Amino acid sequence: DQQVKQNSPSLSVQEGRISILNCDYTNSMFDYFLWYKKYPAEGPTFLISISSIKDKNEDGRFTVFLNKSAKHLSLHIVPSQPGDSAVYFCAASGNSGSGNTGKLIFGQGTTLQVKP
Amino acid sequence: NAGVTQTPKFQVLKTGQSMTLQCAQDMNHNSMYWYRQDPGMGLRLIYYSASEGTTDKGEVPNGYNVSRLNKREFSLRLESAAPSQTSVYFCASRLQASLYTDTQYFGPGTRLTVL
Numbered sequence: 001d002q003q004v005k006q007n008s009p010s011l012s013v014q015e016g017r018i019s020i021l022n023c024d025y026t027n028s029m030f031d032y033f034l035w036y037k038k039y040p041a042e043g044p045t046f047l048i049s050i051s052s053i054k055d056k057n058e059d060g061r062f063t064v065f066l067n068k069s070a071k072h073l074s075l076h077i078v079p080s081q082p083g084d085s086a087v088y089f090c091a092a093s094g095n096s097g098s099g100n101t102g103k104l105i106f107g108q109g110t111t112l113q114v115k116p
Numbered sequence: 117n118a119g120v121t122q123t124p125k126f127q128v129l130k131t132g133q134s135m136t137l138q139c140a141q142d143m144n145h146n147s148m149y150w151y152r153q154d155p156g157m158g159l160r161l162i163y164y165s166a167s168e169g170t171t172d173k174g175e176v177p178n179g180y181n182v183s184r185l186n187k188r189e190f191s192l193r194l195e196s197a198a199p200s201q202t203s204v205y206f207c208a209s210r211l212q213a214s215l216y217t218d219t220q221y222f223g224p225g226t227r228l229t230v231l
Contacts, residue, residue, distance in 0.1 A: 009156075034219070041224075041225075042224055042225070043208075043222035044159070044206070044222045046221065049218070049219065093218070100212075102218060102220065103149075103164060103174065104149075106158030106160070107158050108156060
């Protein structure tokens with residue numbers, strides 16, 4: 001049973017427009033969420049994160065929104081650039097309390113293509 | 117700083133052979149992790165080490181063993197490789213700056229093929 005799902009395998013947008021990547025989760029114990037970006041033949045690189053005490057976090061062109069009642073998060077990239085073309089993974093963890101192991105559960109990934 | 121390094125980058129094994137994947141980090145992080153990534157799937161946790169001297173199973177530990185040699189190094193061993201272990205393997209280390217600033221940094225990966 002997949003606890004973190006990215007239902008869109010791919011997304012194509014025009015340069016300068018907004019890219020919206022979506023992620024759903026089922027485990028209500030998750031309280032910390034991350035987005036990673038991955039280029040071919042490289043390891044994932046951290047992009048942005050959000051704690052469940054917030055509903056929005058921004059870092060430059062990247063904003064993550066969290067809707068806890070819907071168990072849904074999204075990553076907005078504005079404006080999109082060709083260099084943003086990569087695979088994006090969302091990940092979740094249960095971060096609070098004792099025995100915090102930092103274990104991450106990943107979604108399947110969404111391949112973003114930004115066309116010039 | 118090199119961050120997280122992994123060796124080798126590529127490896128081809130025959131079924132039944134053994135090998136050890138090496139991982140090292142120079143960021144003085146306590147926790148380290150091994151993941152595998154298969155086509156169309158996200159990363160799945162194999163084993164992790166919350167601190168030096170401790171290791172624990174993740175989602176898919178069968179067929180693997182690990183050793184946390186010291187704070188810097190965390191190795192993954194396949195005792196008897198099987199074609200189902202063909203995958204890309206990523207090592208990560210964790211920076212937990214606060215309860216709400218918690219990030220894992222990944223190595224470049226090892227691409228393993230088992231024939």
